[in-house]
Amino acid sequence: MPEHVVVTGAGVIGLSCAILLQEAGYYVTIVARDFPGPFETMDPIAQINYTSPWGGAHNRWVPPHAASPPSVHREHAFSLVTFSHMQRLHSAHPHTAGITFLKGIEYIESPGPEYKAITASNPLPVPNFRLLPPSAFPDDKVTWACEYDTWCVNPMVYCSFLLRRFVHRGGRLLKRTLRSPAEAFSLSLPSPSPQQQEKVTISAVVNASGTGLVPDSSMTVTRGQTCLVAEGCDATVTRQNADGSWTFCVPRGFEGGTVIGGTKELGNWAVEPSVAVREQLLESFVRTYPKILEGSKTGGLTVLRDIVGRRPTRVGGPRVESEVLPGGAGFVMHAYGLGGRGYELSWGVAEEVVRKVKGYLNEQERSRL
Ligand SMILES: Cc1cc2nc3c(=O)[nH]c(=O)nc-3n(C[C@H](O)[C@H](O)[C@H](O)COP(=O)(O)OP(=O)(O)OC[C@H]3O[C@@H](n4cnc5c(N)ncnc54)[C@H](O)[C@@H]3O)c2cc1C
Numbered sequence: 482m483p484e485h486v487v488v489t490g491a492g493v494i495g496l497s498c499a500i501l502l503q504e505a506g507y508y509v510t511i512v513a514r515d516f517p518g519p520f521e522t523m524d525p526i527a528q529i530n531y532t533s534p535w536g537g538a539h540n541r542w543v544p545p546h547a548a549s550p551p552s553v554h555r556e557h558a559f560s561l562v563t564f565s566h567m568q569r570l571h572s573a574h575p576h577t578a579g580i581t582f583l584k585g586i587e588y589i590e591s592p593g594p595e596y597k598a599i600t601a602s603n604p605l606p607v608p609n610f611r612l613l614p615p616s617a618f619p620d621d622k623v624t625w626a627c628e629y630d631t632w633c634v635n636p637m638v639y640c641s642f643l644l645r646r647f648v649h650r651g652g653r654l655l656k657r658t659l660r661s662p663a664e665a666f667s668l669s670l671p672s673p674s675p676q677q678q679e680k681v682t683i684s685a686v687v688n689a690s691g692t693g694l695v696p697d698s699s700m701t702v703t704r705g706q707t708c709l710v711a712e713g714c715d716a717t718v719t720r721q722n723a724d725g726s727w728t729f730c731v732p733r734g735f736e737g738g739t740v741i742g743g744t745k746e747l748g749n750w751a752v753e754p755s756v757a758v759r760e761q762l763l764e765s766f767v768r769t770y771p772k773i774l775e776g777s778k779t780g781g782l783t784v785l786r787d788i789v790g791r792r793p794t795r796v797g798g799p800r801v802e803s804e805v806l807p808g809g810a811g812f813v814m815h816a817y818g819l820g821g822r823g824y825e826l827s828w829g830v831a832e833e834v835v836r837k838v839k840g841y842l843n844e845q846e847r848s849r850l
C-alpha cells in the first residue's frame with residue numbers, strides 16, 4: 482500500500498504540494514481550517530489569516546544579483562519552475578484554471594544595483610524581456626522600466642481548480658483546526674480503499690500552514706491593503722516609488738476585475754481597510770497607467786471592495802526544509818512563510834517538498850530492508 486502523507490493547509494502552497502505528492506504516488510490528505518471557495522463568499526475578518534484569497538496574484542520577477550542574499554537566488558529558481566508549470570496548466574486548461582498570460586510592466590524611480598546590472602546586452606533571462614526607453618516612462622520620476630511575459634491568476638478560481646483536480650484524482654480532505662504538529666500524525670483517517678480496514682499510518686506531514694500554526698519567533702505578517710475594481714487591464718503593472726511605496730495592478734481575469742495596490746506594512750495586524758489609503762492607491766495607479774480607464778464607462782474606476790491581507794513573512798526567507806520531530810514522532814516538511822510570493826514560488830516549493838519527502842521515505846524503506 483502506498484505511503485500516506487498529510488498536508489496541513491489548503492492555501493496555494495498546500496494545494497500545490499498535495500498535487501505533486503499525489504503525482505509522485507503517495508496517498509495524500511489535506512487537513513485545513515480554510516479551503517478555497519468563491520472569492521465573493523470569503524469572510525474578510527474570520528478568514529484574514531488565510532492569505533491565499535487576498536493575494537493579487539501575479540508573477541513579478543525579482544532579479545538575483547551577486548550582492549543578493551542566498552534566499553533571493555533560491556526564490557528566483559522557484560519562480561522559474563513555477564512559470565513553466567503555469568504555462569503547462571494554462572495551455573491544457575485555458576478556460577478553467579484561472580490563469581492568464583499577459584505582459585508585465587515595471588517602472589522604478591530609484592533602481593538598486595540588481596536593476597542597474599540589467600542592460601540591453603545583459604538582459605534578465607526571462608521570456609520576452611525588454612528594457613523600455615525613457616519615451617515610454619509615465620513621468621520623469623521613473624528612471625528605469627522594462628517589460629516581459631508573465632502570468633496572473635484569479636486566486637480563488639485557481640485554488641478551487643487545484644482543489645478539484647486533487648480530489649478528482651483521489652485526494653482526501655479533512656476540515657479541522659490543528660493545535661499541534663503531533664496532532665497531524667495522530668489523525669484518524671479513512672483507509673483509501675474501503676475494502677481494507679487497516680489503520681492508516683501517516684508517513685510524513687507537510688507543514689503548509691501559511692504562518693506555521695504555532696508561533697515561530699521569526700514569523701510576522703506584512704499587511705497589504707488593496708482595492709478590487711471592476712475594470713480589466715491589458716498588463717500587470719508594478720511601480721516602485723523612491724519612498725519605498727508600491728503602486729501596482731493585477732488583473733484577475735475570469736470576471737474577477739483588477740486588484741489595485743498596495744501597501745506593505747511589516748508587523749501591522751490592523752484588520753479594517755482605510756478609505757483614505759484606497760483613494761490614494763487608485764489615484765496613484767491611474768496617474769501611472771491611465772490606459773486602465775480606456776474600458777471604463779464612467780471615466781473612473783469602479784470600486785468592488787477593499788481587501789486587507791496578511792503576507793506570512795519570515796525573517797531570512799521562507800522555511801522550506803525538513804525536520805525529524807524529537808523522539809521520532811515523525812517527519813515534517815516545512816513549507817511556510819512565503820511572504821508576498823506564495824503564488825510565484827508555489828510549484829518550485831512543491832517540487833522541493835516532493836524531493837525531500839521522497840528522499841526521506843526512500844531512505845526509511847532502505848533501512849527496513
Ligand atoms: C495584498 C496581497 C497581495 C499579494 N500578491 C501576491 C502576488 O501578486 N503574487 C504572489 O505570488 N503572492 C502574492 N501574495 C502573497 C500570497 O497570497 C501568499 O504568499 C500565499 O497566499 C500564501 O499561501 P500559503 O498557502 O502559504 O498560506 P495560506 O493561504 O494562509 O494558507 C494557510 C492554510 O493553512 C491552514 N491553517 C493554518 N493554521 C491552521 C491550523 N491551526 N489548523 C488547520 N489549518 C490551519 C489555513 O486554514 C489555510 O488552509 C499577496 C498577498 C497579499 C496579502
Ligand SMILES: *[C@@H]1O[C@H](CO)[C@@H](O)[C@H](O)[C@H]1NC(C)=O
Pocket residue numbers: 526527528529530
Ligand atoms: C489570526 O492569527 C492571529 C495570530 O496568530 C490571532 O491572534 C488571531 O486571533 C487570528 N485571527 C482569526 C480571525 O483567527
Ligand SMILES: *[C@@H]1O[C@H](CO)[C@@H](O)[C@H](O)[C@H]1NC(C)=O
Pocket residue numbers: 489661662663665686687688690693694695696697813815
Ligand atoms: C509548522 O511549523 C511551525 C513553526 O516551526 C510549528 O510551530 C508548527 O507546529 C508546525 N506544524 C506542523 C504540523 O509541524
